[in-house]
Amino acid sequence: MTADFSLRQLQYFVAVASTGSMSAAAVQCHASQAGISTAIADLERRLGVQLLVRRRARGVFLTEAGTRVLERAQAVLAQAEDLRASAKAEKGQVAGRLTIGCYATLSPFLIPPLVDGFTRLHPAIDLQFVDGSQDEIRHALLQGVCDLAFLYDTGAEAGLACMTVRSNRPYVILAAGHPLAGSESVSLSELADESLIVYASPPMEANAERWMRSVDVKPNIRYRTSSIEAVRSLVARGLGYSMLVQRWPTDTSFEGLPLAAVAIEEPLEDVRVVLAHAASVTLTQRARALARYACETLAAPGPPGGSQRVEGT
Known part of the structure; x- marks a missing residue:
């Protein structure tokens, strides 16, 4: 028995749910807005439920059924990506798509060296990143938009598992x-x-x-x-x-x-920077590889008064 909907339809639906609009999802997916809308309408028809409520000039929001389907759609897409990555892993490669979130003020310090170094080491990884406020990135982790994320440790990371990357006084x-x-x-x-x-x-x-x-x-x-x-x-x-x-x-x-x-x-x-992921999620091979790389390479520089007189957030 074959499914009567496609992975691309699920991808479009997840993109609309995460961005809150058809137009933003179209940009994210490199597709037309009409194509996104048609695909989701067909997905709703095939599933027999309304997933989104469309509001003219005000974006969309998920229905109760849409919220339930979203979690499963994210899981299906993750499994599909793992299948693709596993096939490449047969050739000894760490591969697949990986999305990293980052608290905005940490991005200039952590994201450029991470993207540069990790993708050189693992060229088959499709590494993406998003940044925002602590709350935005925490929400993105729990919603499955990000696989891992860099945050400040506030002691209130409910639902997240964290490992320390660096500490600063x-x-x-x-x-x-x-x-x-x-x-x-x-x-x-x-x-x-x-x-x-x-x-x-x-x-x-x-x-x-x-x-x-x-x-x-x-x-x-x-x-x-x-x-x-x-x-x-x-x-x-x-x-x-x-x-x-x-x-x-x-x-x-x-x-x-x-x-x-x-x-x-x-x-x-000290203030700790942690690499977090949703506690309910089992990390993929590529996510574990990135976590190891981050902990090994993103140590903090020296204190004020040493060889580097530098400032930051």
């Missing part, structure tokens, strides 16, 4: 002309009365406030911005200081003004 950045810019380290109490500029993307803002309060200092937040380059530029202009985690590979702001990275005297906890 928080530090401060100051304008090059700040009186403490040349110090080996600085106490947060010395900055208590100065303006704090926070990167306003979870979990960084909450982390900054928690770090300050942990040493009995009330944070004097002056500016919030969702642009890390804006944070660095404001600091470089002497408008405040900021607390960051990742090491940026330059000691100048976007405008070319100098910055100084200084260690924090107080023993704040």
Whole structure:
């Protein structure tokens, strides 16, 4: 007995469900919007259920039946991809499609070296990536849009299994002309009365406030911005200081003004970057290969005050 629907129809349906619109799915699948719509209408007819509710100029949303079918469709597509990958594995290759999610501010640090190095090592892997907020990437993992994802460890990764890739100690950045810019380290109490500029993307803002309060200092937040380059530029202009985690590979702001990275005297906890996957999912051979590669190659650079004077989120 053969199925009366195709893998391509399932692929189009999953793409529409993940993007929320026919037009976005068409771009993702390199197909026409009309082709996507026709394929899904035929899939609904063959399955005998309505999968999507279409709203003019407002995208689509899943019906209750569509939500149930989505999970199974993702499983079928994953099994089909595993079959293709297994066939290539007979030739000693790690192969197949692999999608990595990444918290947006970690992307510049982790994604380029990962894509470059891993695909050189395994050229038969079709490696894709998406980035977004912590919540967006966590949702993508649980919905099966991503196989693996890089996130900050917040202690609230329900439904996810995590392995540590790197850890960093928080530090401060100051304008090059700040009186403490040349110090080996600085106490947060010395900055208590100065303006704090926070990167306003979870979990960084909450982390900054928690770090300050942990040493009995009330944070004097002056500016919030969702642009890390804006944070660095404001600091470089002497408008405040900021607390960051990742090491940026330059000691100048976007405008070319100098910055100084200084260690924090107080023993704040390290911030872990984890590689996560849905706990209910058994990792494929290619996902396990990428996880090993990431843990072996993506170690963090040295602390402020060492050979690299760099800043990051």
